[in-house]
Amino acid sequence: MKPLIRSKAFQKTYSKIENITRATCEVRADNVGIEELCYVHGRPAQVVKINGNKITLQVFQGTDGLSTESEIIFTGKPPFLTVGEELKGRYLDAYGHPIDGGPEIDGEEVEIGGPSLNPVRRSQPSEVIYTGLPGIDLNNTIVTGQKIPFFADPDQPYNMIMAQVALEAKSDIIILGGIGLSNDDYLYFKNLFDNSGSQERIISFINTTEDPPVERLLIPDMCLTAAEHFAVKQNAKVLVLLSDMTLYADALSIVSNRMDQIPSKDSMPGSLYSDLARIYEKAVQLPDGGSITLIAVTTLSGGDITHAIPDNTGYITEGQLFLKRDTEVSKIIVDPFRSLSRLRQLVISKKTRADHSQVMNACIRLYADAAYAHTKKENGFDLTQYDTRCLNFAADYSREILAVDISSDMNQILDTAWKLLAKYYSREETAIKKEFVDKYWP
Amino acid sequence: MKTTGKITGIVSNLVTISVSGPVIQNEICYILYNGLRILSEVIRIDNERVYAQVFESTRGIQTGTEVEFTGKMLEVQLGPGMLAKVYDGLQSDLYAMESLFITRGMSSPALDYTKKWKFKPLCKVGDEVSAGEWLGEVQENWISHKIMVPFRFKEKLIIKSIVNEGSYNLEDIIAVVKNNEGQEFPLTMVFSWPVKRPVRVHKEKIRPFKILETGVRVIDIFNPMMEGGTGFIPGPFGCGKTVLQHTISKHADADLIIVVACGERANEVVELFTEFPNLDDPRTGRKMMERTIIICNTSNMPVAAREASVYTGMTIAEYYRAMGLKVLILADSTSRWAQALREMSNRMEELPGPDAYPMDLSAIVANFYARAGFTWLKNNKSGSVTFIGTVSPAGGNFKEPVTEATRKVARAFYALSQSRADSKRYPAIDPIESYSKYLEYDEVKQELNTIFDIQWTTKVSRLMNILIRGKDIKDQIGILGDDGVPVDYHEVFWKSEVIDFVLLQQDSFDKVDASTPLIRQKYMVDLLLSVCEKNYDFDHFEKVSEFFKKIINTLKQLNYSVYQEKDFISHEANLNLLISERTKNS
Incomplete structure (x- = not known):
């Protein structure tokens, strides 16, 4: 891990931890803001609860090995991402720090999970994103500013299909959010991107299965903060890929469990719908031409779409794509019956050929x-x-x-x-x- | 002096505050953070410790941050100028906020205080008036907007002075009233009302008896909605809940439509305000947007404001009802509102009810639905609020708390069926599963028999019988095969298909078919009964489908033609020809 902390004079440090669970710890401190970023013995953490001077911290990397005497530094600001041109072509971790051996990013610090867009300032999505996959382009045409997940079984080649879609799609910038990606899949993406000739328009935020699960909570926010920067400031057409959102939801349930919250359906937190919507609703068509299109993967367990994760996702996203094995021709196909792109009627035969x-x-x-x-x-x-x-x-x-x-x-x-x-x-x-x-x- | 306080604890959007003075349950308070005033609402009081839900992000707030109490509950501003507006859940005018993002602490006035309105008085000095009675009127788009005595007055008032006809802006004093103790109150064209308190300024609320025409055949014929009634539409995602609500909002015979987008997709709201300003409203000849108010809390906007959004919509609806208007309010989706309640209850560490929803969920839902209704006003005119909410049951399973709580109170139920949606039979309302309890009311039966004909309810149930038998036979054919059942089974099945294709299904994208007036619905019911209650003669099941496919095709063409015009009449003649050929043989 790189030295994350540049200790400054005004930063407050404490060293008396009262309580440690597997994902959180508690310390007594004053003048701390909710959602503030801090470091516990060098590990990034966030303030999730304040009760008087008792501060509960969520330690992203987990608390194993932490001493009650560990040093805690409060930074006085929420988690942020440094955005700028230098992001392009880079591989970063869940905190926005390079993992490709390159230099730190230089640019403007932007809070992640920023305010929501005024709905009346949105434009109606109206431009096709061609994926090159006939099963999508013909039957489930995707539109800029749309959000749509693949509902896939874990054994289906969804990551390969996403990678293909990403490279084919005519977008200005591609942002990959790897949420609990297997190391093999990460290397697959990396190899493909590095040899695609378009690595200059790809940004990747990666958390693999080797990394702590709670860190995954940061990945979608990092991706979308970067996406918003390019879509708003440069009117870029940004395509964001998130794989796998089921692991994101699992991380949410870990944290809510550690904080003694009462679970609702399928052991998921009661706020799952809002938590997912906050991410997916960042997909947008802006009036000045910029857009954020979001293609995600939600893995299913045993094809069950009534589970809380796919179910809540389905209510938020604009359709879903299903893969299935066609045993007649022994190929994986895009299921034409269960897949649906809700925005397709905005472009079909209007932006595509009349027939x-x-x-x-x-x-x-x-x-x-x-x-x-x-x-x-x-x-x-x-x-x-x-x-x-x-x-x-x-x-x-x-x-x-x-x-x-x-x-x-x-x-x-x-x-x-x-x-x-x-x-x-x-x-x-x-x-x-x-x-x-x-x-x-x- | 106003109460102040200091923050002592924060978790997500729930804060605890220690206070210096008296606090009211549901009082609005402002957190003073970094020069911003962040809106919050008191939801629980525990000695000096007050719990408040914050309507915006709490990021960065610390213990010790100052809080200012207002002495008021969450209120909306009521006055002319709300039509065609797009509000957020707290009645901020979204078009008035110019920036791309809604940043913390940002709000905008609900009404335009600079605009002049042509006021015409409706009463004179010395008149006795009470809350909700009409002082005068202004023209708001095509609605004659009544300026009323503010709802807060409990006592009788005498008009001491009232202005002459002329142009005034919202804050000009248009009348002065006094109570019998001689206290005087100057009145303007605008007043406020707390959203969570039902408006009760009518003389009486009666059982709904008048049909609210939606133009959707499967609703109007089989399970009609009443003016002042309540209904709900549950359904899994992808069944066309939102499309159905949009269709109803376009064609329903109401004076005013309030659409509450409660925790739903932003792009769907974008569709509304992209389309509605260009859509013609056939009844007024104006644009659809001019009779519409949109309350919009999309799923990424703050959760606490989601709960407020349905109340804001309902209060505005009640305000227009008191003017003697027919108001229809549609909320999509009430489940998101219930989830917002669940999140807060969870953070306050209350003991949970089923599925972690608060124990009083069904009471809250019931109270809310009870605010709809058909009312007689004090001047003996009528006004109504009809409420239709959608419910998004988790996993499409109707045995979940929100669906169950809603089912207890909503009188009409429109079941969307996944299998109908999958086979593209839209609207996907299953007429057999759905119900309208209004059909049990004697006054409703009477009304239906008057506007349609004396046999109406029996006719509809005859059609329904064919549908039910058709459904059973379809299952049998699936098991036994086409030649495993008698030929006349096929005949009944295909008759039910005729009703399905011609009455139940409706093309919401076709100009003519999108909305069917009641008189045409009556004609169709009679026509279909005459088609379906004849006996035909078939020797083989393939002949049955062949014949009825032709019937369906002809009737569909009929549906697409303008009522009683040339094309319509020629399709009608074709139909008769087809039928007479087939019955001649027997």
Whole structure:
């Protein structure tokens, strides 16, 4: 750990700790502000509760090995991030300090978790973020200023897909927040970013599984403080990736448990909704062109979306993306039924090609017919010739459009969709408006 | 002298204060920090130790920080100029705050004190008046905004003087009244009222009996909402709660709509104030925004203000009700408000009730819903506040405290069904699961029989029977296969599909179909009964679906056509042709 403390004359120091739990400690001190940053024997900590002169500190790195005589230094200010051009291309820890061996960041100190945006100063999101993944771009088009998570099982390749999306998306800045990232996944991201040729527009705040869990609470705030700096000051289009928000919520529950708070559903703190919303709502389209788009990962346990974490997330975010294994074609696909981008209607066929909406709906409808045919087949009922065509269409559609291992631009995707429709169906069966059929039918 | 105090403890947005003098429960106090005045509300008093919830971030506040008490509870300012405004939960005008971010201590006046209003007196010197009675009126957009005797007066008053017709601003004295002890009170066009106290200036509150037309067929026909009634819409995320509320706010037959965005997505509110200023209101010929007030506490705004936002909305609704208006208030979502209560209760270390919600949750919810209602005013005119709230049950499970507490008090229940939403059958209201207890009221039955026809309630239940039978048969077909059930089962199933596609489903993006007036709803019910209660003759189940798909298609075209105009009449003729061909064979 780098020397974090530059001891200054006005800083108050204390050295009598009264109480130590695994994540917090208590000290008697005066003139301390709530949420103030301090150091306990060099470890960063934050004031979370004040009762008279009894101050409760949350020690991010945990309290093991702390002595009751440890020195405590109060800094008189809340946790901050140093922002500036030098952030670009850097890898930082949960406190905003470099972990890539480079120099400390020089710039302006900004409080993290700052005030919320006046809702009437927001603009309506209206610009597409192309991810290159046809399963997203065609069926669940993402818009700048949107917030959307992947609801994924831990064994699914969500980090790889996020990395691909990040590099493909035409954003000015990409900010990766690694929340309890496995070291292997961190190295994967790092290797990919370093060789992408666009490392100059990537900033990473990393907490791996090797780091203390409570530190994870800082990562989203760090990412979004940096994002707000670039989006507001430079009108940049910023894409923020957060993986994995389930571990963030787990860290919240650890802290609330240590502070003797009464848990609500699934042992999560009662404030989970507000805590998550505070992060996700930073996604914004600003009137001057800057934007923050937020793509997160929420891992599920056993696919259960009624668990408090995905459930609260679903109420906050603008849709969700589901991955699933299609056993017919043995590929991971973006599930067209359960995935939903709530903001897509703001751009589909308005900012994309005019036939987009009709092609998307026709394909999904026919894919649903295929699912129905599939059930019929499994139940042993006879299949009609239409059913068989649907099943064949579905396999091709999965392979060429939904699968996550392909990359394609929007017009190509639409052309592929037309090709598949023409291969298996008559013009009438697609029920697409005549003007589009006349124009695009292969 | 006002009470002051010093902060002795802080955890998140709860502070404890030691005070020097008397304190009132729910009193507003200001924390004086760094030159800022941070708004807080007393929520518990324990000897000299006072607990207050802070409406903004507490970051940096220390023990010893000074607190100033105001002697008042949380109040809103009531007067002309609230229409078309977008307020935060504490009635600050969001458009009046010019910066991008709402920083701590920032607020803006709710009303424009410089604007002149054309005041016309409605009473004269010597008249006896009491709280809520009309002194005069000004024109606010298309509403005749009544200037009333402030609600705080409990006694009878005599008008000592009142100004002539003319232009005045909000703080000009427009009348002086005196009580029977000779005490005089100068009155202006604006007064304040504590949000958590119900306004009771009406003569009586009666059971709702008049239908509130929403234009949404599945509501108006099957489970109608009443003027002054209460309803709730629970549903898991992704079922179209918000879209449904937006649809109701656009088409409901109310004079004034108050939308409370309570802890919801900011982009949804952005949609409202991007769309509403451009949407035409068919009833007034003006823009939709001109009959709308938005109260907005998005999910990232301070939690304590979330609780205040629903009360602020309700108090403004009651104020306009006292002018004899039909007010509809929509809150999305009341669960976020309940969660805000839970957070505070938790921080005060109160013993928790179910799911860690405070024990008195259902009492709080009940008190709030009770503020809606249909009232007769002192001048025998009527005014109403209709309240519809959404509930976001955790995990989509209706057996949770907020849904249960709401179910006890709201008289109408609109169940959104996940399976209907998944199959894109919008609005996803399940008519079988939903209910409107108003249908049990004799006065409501009478009203429905008068505006529709004498057989109305029986007709609707005949349609409902077909829907229920259709649902059962669908399950059977799923198990036994298409040829495992008799052909006439298919016929009943497809008749229920006709009702589903033509009455229940409604295209909120189509100009004509988005809203169906009552007279057209009556026509549709009669038409569908005539279609669905005929016996047809089929020899094979494939013929059944083929025939009814054509019927559905024709009726959908009918739905998209302007009532009783050329296209409509030709689709109607097509329908009759289709039916007569099929019945001729039998």
